[in-house]
Amino acid sequence: MSATSRSKAATRERVESWTGKSVPRKEDGRLVQGEGSFIDDLGMHGQGYAWFVRSPYAHARIVSVDPSAALALEGVYAVLTGEEAREMCVVPFFQIAPGDGARIEEWPLAVDKVRYQGDAVAVVLADSRDTARDAAELVEVEYEPLAVVVDGVEAVEHAAPVLHEKAGTNVAWHGVYDYGDIDFALEHADHVIKIDRLHFHRFSSTPLECNGAVVDWDKGSGVIDVKSNIQMPMFAAMVIGPSLGVAMNKFSFSSRDIGGAFGNKIAFYPQIAALALLSKKAGRPAKWTEYRTEHMLSSTHGNERTFLDIEVPVMADGTILGVKARAVDDVGAYLHYEPLGAVIWSQVLTGCYKFKNVKIDFTTALTNKCPVAPNRGYSRMQQLWMLERVIDIVAHELDFDPVALRKLNFVQPEDYPYQTPNGCVYDSGNLPLSLDMALELADVDTWRRRQSEMGTGTGKRIGIGIGSTLDSGTNNFGQARIVNPDLPFSGNGEAAFAKLDLYGEVNINLGTTPQGQSHETTSAQVAADILNMSPNDVTVTIGFDQSHNSFVGFSGTYASQFAVTGLGAVMGATAKLRDEILEVGAFALGAPKDDLELRDGACLVKGDPSRSIPFIGIANLIYTNNAVLPSELSSKIDLNCRYVYVPPFEVPDVERKMGNLTLTYASQIHVCVVEVDEETGVVEILSYVAVDDCGKRINPQIVEGQVHGAVGLGIGAALYEAFEYDEDGQLQEPSFYEYHAGTAMDIPDIRTGNIESPSPFTPNGAKGMGEGGGAAVHTICSALQDALGKDGAVVFDSHNPWERVYQLLQSSQGDEPRGVRVISREGGAA
Amino acid sequence: MLLKSVNYVRPESVTEALDILSSNEGAAPLAGGQSLTNVLKHRVASVDLLVDISALSELRAITRAGDGSLEVGACVTYDEIDHSPDVRAGHVILAREASHIEDQQIRNRGTIGGNCCLSDPTNNLPPLLVALDATMNIRAVGGTRHVAAEDFFKGYFLTALEPGELLVSITIPPIPVGGGAGYVSLSVATDSKTIVRAAARVRVDGVIEEVRVVLARVASVPIRHHAMEEALRGVAPTAELVRAAAELIGSDVEPISDGHGSSEYRREMARVVARRAVLAAIEEGGRK
Structure with missing residues (x-):
């Protein structure tokens, strides 16, 4: 393999520090040659193929499920219905929600009722995928359709059909986040901007690889072997374990390469539970590879959030005093990972800004739509988008320069570490400098000139947009208690092993589930620096494996944290290993430990390279030649070093909803220039710049790759991608025919810039940065707002396909209600 | 299976x-x-x-007649159309449109005949062939008949083909001297699903002598907009007059609403793309 041959050459390269270099990815040799091991590549002996029978109705009573015709088909092994699954379960799935939400009953398959189009009522196992599909068509399900609710606000504020009778309400969670004194600020501000409604739409990251699993419930051992591409396996085990009536040590979750996940692959545990039961019933492993339309209908969508009655107090100089709003989060038909979204947004309560008074009345609403689950920028990008819309609308309505207004209200470089009104601590950064860098890279002065030169009658308009956003990383899971005080969660962590193997090989092993974040490469870089050797000689075992890896309950890959938690664990474990190697070396070389150093896979006496012992010699002494060692050494050292990185967190104050909810805050400042065709609403991106500050970069090229991905997702969401339901709850975009995910043809060249403000709170100065805070969504909306010009319409939705842009342009010309009012007190300059 | x-x-x-x-x-x-x-x-x-029928050589030829008319076999692929010197010699617009149908893999296999016989209202080539006044050459056991492209497309997934008949080739007349063709699509994103499109062919000799304007994605089949054509015939080829003619596209057109665009938006955009297609055709004619 070429990567290997390259590695031999690179071994001789001497580098001051591997950390911070764009080391070529160790993963690439395997992945670009089609030699990755993805879920559909895996199988088990004697496996059958599963196909789910899914509801065509958004809300209906299940009158009967008759599998007899399916079972009569040759090659069909078994059919599992919802009712049978319930009988095989001990209790419904564990719910995070307290109160009414806790009474929601979810089983592996729908029982009595279906609650969204795509809800699974049965699952078939057969000798081939095609037979299973044919058989699924033969399962006769009789439905009695019920009234449907597809709008979150309607679901909770009007007489709407209730999805879960046992909960008795569509309100899955409600709470008020109240800091400072927003009413005082509203009374005393020079201006109050009132915005009736802002809507953050539903979309997803649509990973290239859909969900999949091979599940075997082994009769002899009682172990449920789950090979899958789920990205937070222990969370799945926690939710479904009690339901299936099995202990944690009866699960064996494992994963290999994952073809994109973005949070979307956290929550397909109902499917895994159903496959486990199906396997138990059929007495053979069940393999399921999700179809694209199945993925779009019934996997996961991102949170859709409506902000109502937004009020913003602003002083005459542009100082923003706070924000008051109601937020209704539409999470679909079941609570998958929800209602954690009801607190996670508050990690970025005030975004990049310094205001102190905030009151958000937050409701999690159930609707007859696909359940949501984390999606890159989970729950925070909705809040950040709202705040960026607020900033631009304030600038637009009160005639402030959007750049100056941002700079005035930004958290300033000297404020760090900065504590937000709800007790979060922004670790480091330089937002004004990042903004200046972005404006300069985009050559905004030239574009502003062109914008003003572009007279009316050309049919074109230029818009310049700014998106200032934060990527909060490394969750304090204690925030779950703000949602439900009874949850025994807090803190975070990740575990790693560093070992020296029998022939002196260095091996790093950890329980994360990388999906493109290059854990093999970056783990090898930081370990190589500690052991003073080439990263090419460090083997990193990737993929979660419950029976082999070391892990903690939070292990996985999500929420922008690997650079801190994962690498923190790798660094800790490798430092322990280094110490053990030196201790054995001291014995072998007859020199004090302090006089030794490690270099290129050997331990040697400083200044006397003739006195050295290679790693294979060290390993030999511990593994196969231990009688030569004094017992105090052989009993103490095993060259297998485990370390759990634990970030410094405290349990939040649940009553006041206060606490340090995340450890790091990377920032992204994006600037873009768009050209809008007035006749059609078509938007062309003329220039796009992303400036990232994620502290110390472990591998700049990998950071850049993550930035590109986040920009692509955001542009797609802002202009093309939406999951919309009609009034009957039918998804309008169930395939890539209707759902246009942005492609290379749509995404412009991206100019990137970087500032490094190292985090004082992390072991390596790095901050998590993969999610990107939805910056591109904010930026495109901001540019559209700018293009609409003074007295123009307000960009009220995060999704702006050509038709909506066209409508905004049309409504600019009239004086119909714009959904925004400015109330100015006497003496305040308007 | x-x-x-x-x-x-x-x-x-x-x-x-x-x-x-x-x-x-x-x-x-x-x-x-x-x-x-x-x-x-x-x-x-x-x-x-x-x-x-994909390998039948009788269906795979492209021939250019002395008068400049083009005959394209039904099983000629988009990629072959794109790279055919005969097509590019006089009907570059056909090559251009074939060149960006979906992706290269599809262009290697998809055929002009298939594009027409499916009669999917989103397909690229039918409106263009109607605008170019193409003739569909149809064979059956009993003989051959010729149907104007305009009469070939009958509805969603429905054509004039009778059971047992096969579309064997398509004849496209030369674009007249002083004439040109234009084709404008409004698509989702850069080049994704079409919201609405228009194709036009004009002949200008001081004034617009001949004109065909075809709209697609506003009905189940490509439709000629006769009122707009009528308004253009005999008038000077100016932007103002073309705009005025396009304004005639009104309630006579009743497009569908779907996830890619509402009926109202499609109707308004039909005016824009029709005008732009006619102007492109005039401009192309002027360049010759």
């Missing part, structure tokens, strides 16, 4: 293909398979016998 079990035959000649098609009720011709395979995969059509 992914595809339900189906019989397959590969005839040696068009005559043999026609024999098979006319004597088997459940038979369907298979050309590039870029639509039919998907239809079968989704199980929305039942076909018992696939008659693979």
